[in-house]
Amino acid sequence: MTGGRTAPRILIAVSVLTLVVAVVGFVVTLVLNAFVFDKYNAYGEVPIPGTGQVHLPEGQATVSFHTQTIGSTSGGLPVPPLELGIDPPDGVPEPQIIESYGTTTTINNDAHVRVWRMEVAAEATYNITAGGQVDGYINPRLAFGHDASRWWLVWMFAGLFVVGAIALAASITWAMRRGRRPSPAGAPQATFDLSDPYTPSADGIRFEQLRHLSALRDSGALTEEEFQAEKRRLMNWGAG
CATH class of the missing domain: 1.10.287 (Helix Hairpins)
Structure with missing residues (x-):
């Protein structure tokens, strides 16, 4: 158990x-x-509006909207209409841009959210032009990096x-x-059988009767002769 x-x-x-x-x-x-x-700005940032150069490796890169915030962004950072222009070096194909919104990350009033993914065909330094309707945002910029989360x-x-x-x-x-859980069926249990009462033997009955006769004699209710006569009768009954 x-x-x-x-x-x-x-x-x-x-x-x-x-x-x-x-x-x-x-x-x-x-x-x-x-x-x-989080490596959302691993390759650099470009102000909005503004221009700049970013060195991108071959493979996949991300473009995030990055800004300072004053209030809470628990409902997500609102992304304004944005414009992105990429001018690759001569002989290098232009990266493929795919819209891909991510979740907002905010640390000490610094918030960013992924807006695009880029497929970069060749490692190179690209000229970036960033624009958009960013009135009301504090120090808005586009951040270029990669997913590492x-x-x-x-x-x-x-x-x-x-x-x-x-x-x-x-x-x-x-x-x-x-x-x-109840006790197992095979477990020993204490039982008491009261249906078979104790039955005294014949010798026990004679012994009790002799004690009674002796008590009567000692009390004076029987004489010695009467006691002996009753004793012989009792013994003869037992022997019969």
Whole structure:
């Protein structure tokens, strides 16, 4: 029985530990994505409106709208109409631009959100022209970088939390059922049989009657002769 109760307790402890790891991992991953993994401006920035040069490697790059904010951006950073012009060096094909809006990241009133993805055919330094309706924004610019966030880790820890919660609920249910479990059918149980009362033997009856006769003689209710006569009669009855 002790071993049967230990298993649910172990599962409860493991489930709680899983939940703790999931929560800590979720928070740490969010922090790392915001402060360490995020490389949205790795290749440089160009003011809006304005021009500049950005050195882009071959492969995929991102273009983000980057600005300072005063109020909250909990509902997402509003992206104004923007214009992007890319002039590649001679002999280098122009990068392919694909609209791709991402989520807003805000750190100390500094906000950015991905607007485009670029497929860069060759590594080179590109001339960039940025424009748009950015009245009301503080120091708006286009940031060129690449995705380095580990959002799959965030989802992994979120899934781990769900698994831990399900395991915890199951283990608690298991422990409660174990606590209400009846004793096994084969377990010995104390029983008392009161249907067969004690029946004294014939010798026991004669012994009690002799004691009674002796008490009568000692009290004077019987003489010695009467006692002896009754004793012989009792012994003869027992022998018969």
